[in-house]
Amino acid sequence: QKEVEQNSGPLSVPEGAIASLNCTYSDRGSQSFFWYRQYSGKSPELIMSIYSNGDKEDGRFTAQLNKASQYVSLLIRDSQPSDSATYLCAVKRAGRRALTFGSGTRLQVQP
Amino acid sequence: SAVISQKPSRDICQRGTSLTIQCQVDSQVTMMFWYRQQPGQSLTLIATANQGSEATYESGFVIDKFPISRPNLTFSTLTVSNMSPEDSSIYLCSAPGTANTGELFFGEGSRLTVL
Numbered sequence: 564q565k566e567v568e569q570n571s572g573p574l575s576v577p578e579g580a581i582a583s584l585n586c587t588y589s590d591r592g593s594q595s596f597f598w599y600r601q602y603s604g605k606s607p608e609l610i611m612s613i614y615s616n617g618d619k620e621d622g623r624f625t626a627q628l629n630k631a632s633q634y635v636s637l638l639i640r641d642s643q644p645s646d647s648a649t650y651l652c653a654v655k656r657a658g659r660r661a662l663t664f665g666s667g668t669r670l671q672v673q674p
Numbered sequence: 675s676a677v678i679s680q681k682p683s684r685d686i687c688q689r690g691t692s693l694t695i696q697c698q699v700d701s702q703v704t705m706m707f708w709y710r711q712q713p714g715q716s717l718t719l720i721a722t723a724n725q726g727s728e729a730t731y732e733s734g735f736v737i738d739k740f741p742i743s744r745p746n747l748t749f750s751t752l753t754v755s756n757m758s759p760e761d762s763s764i765y766l767c768s769a770p771g772t773a774n775t776g777e778l779f780f781g782e783g784s785r786l787t788v789l
Contacts (some may be wrong), residue, residue, distance in 0.1 A: 594776070595775070595776035595777075597776075597777055597778075605782075605783075606766055606780040606781060606782050606783045607717070607766075607780050608780075609675075609777050609778075609779065612775065612776070612777050614775075614776075651716060651717070653778075655776045660705050660707075660722065660770070661707045661719050661722060661778075662776075662777075662778050663719070664716045664717040664718075665716060666715070666716040667716050
């Protein structure tokens with residue numbers, strides 16, 4: 564079992580729709596959870612962090628965390644073509660400073 | 675946040691040679707992290723660069739192949755030694771932000787192609 568799992572996609576949504584990206588993790592001791600966006604040929608860019616159960620909203624982005632189910636998600640409302648990228652879920656495991664990354668989900672927003 | 679500068683941004687190398695990647699952070703950080711991203715893959719941690727002590731390597735990565743230096747709290751280097759085509763990858767330097775809330779910020783990456 565991978566430590567952090569994501570569907571590779573591509574996830575294709577029309578412009579203006581809600582994109583839903585999902586991530587599961589195996590270590591119950593994980594403490595912090597992050598979503599990164601990576602455009603082709605660029606380095607990962609932090610877009611959201613979440614530390615406690617529930618929802619956290621920032622503009623068009625909402626991160627959701629359910630520690631009991633070991634599940635993290637990212638919702639992107641009013642998706643734009645500029646949101647087309649690979650979204651990486653990252654987890655900070657207990658006792659570690661580095662982050663463990665999932666394989667990423669490629670999102671395509673169709674104009 | 676943290677501003678991280680890496681160089682070179684890209685290079686084409688010959689088999690058997692070595693290349694050193696430099697990473698500069700705009701603030702003092704205790705730990706810096708080196709990741710590798712192979713084509714079409716996610717990020718894999720190579721090692722943690724600790725100031726004042728030896729780097730800590732992840733399973734599958736060894737010091738002889740990836741020696742790391744950490745001379746001060748804002749700078750680190752990663753050397754890829756005796757390169758083979760399998761080492762063709764993007765190498766990313768990262769560091770925590772000043773808020774110390776767990777997130778990492780990344781340099782622009784160094785894209786190495788080994789012929």
